[in-house]
Amino acid sequence: MTQDIYERISKHFFTDVHRVFLAVSWYTGERPEAILKSKVSQFYVNPSRRIVRSEIIYSATTRKDKKTREVPCHIALEKILRDYECLEDGYLFPSRVKPGKPLSRQAIDRAFRRALKKAGLENQGYSLYSARRGFITEKRDGSLWLLDMRRKSVAVSTAFNIFFILVVLQSYFKGASRF
Structure with a gap:
């Protein structure tokens, strides 16, 4: 995934939740599962005032390698997170269907596939991991x-x-x- 493709897909999401999810994946290079399980406190110093951390924290409990990772917050991601209306605590991407649970991988994947289709990029091999690969290669x-x-x-x-x-x-x- 390139910057242009990332922006093209991002424009076609229905909600800010999906747009922010893709931005977090693009600018941090983290796995989708770890992003979905992230808590508000890992991204914000003060969520009510939308003060973003200078380093985003991915806790060991949500990561595949079981190691805590701190990622410097990119200036573009900081702006996106400041504009994002999140909860005061709990999951950064909460489920609308299951209270107290994070947004499911299936839900974000469906939204991603809809955005791909609207952007005219379906059947080109893009997946939720494409932003992670783009982070490593393009960014x-x-x-x-x-x-x-x-x-x-x-x-x-x-x-x-x-x-x-x-x-x-x-x-x-x-x-x-x-x-």
Whole structure:
């Protein structure tokens, strides 16, 4: 997913909840499940006044690797979060159907698919994980950033390590006649 595609999809969501979810995914690179389970206090210092944290916190209990992660809040995401009317406490994306529970993965996926269709991007392979992949590939360039991300354990999987090696090799051989 590129910045243009992200913006195109975002424009076609029905509600701010869905738009903010995609923005959080795009600007933090976190997995959809961890985002859905996030609490208001992980994003806001003072939710009633909409004061956003300088670093967003993903707690170990919601993450696949079971490690707490702090992500600097991008200035564009900060503006989006300031405009978002969230609850004072509880889940950042609460379910409208099940009180006290987060929005379900299925609900956000349905909204995402509707937005894709309205944007004319259906059947092109986009999923809820596309923003995460876009964060890794589009938002940041250069192997030094990737090395920093590996140190912070954003996605230290075999696939990420292979991607990391390929980017380093590509930047090393840039300008060479063959790769």
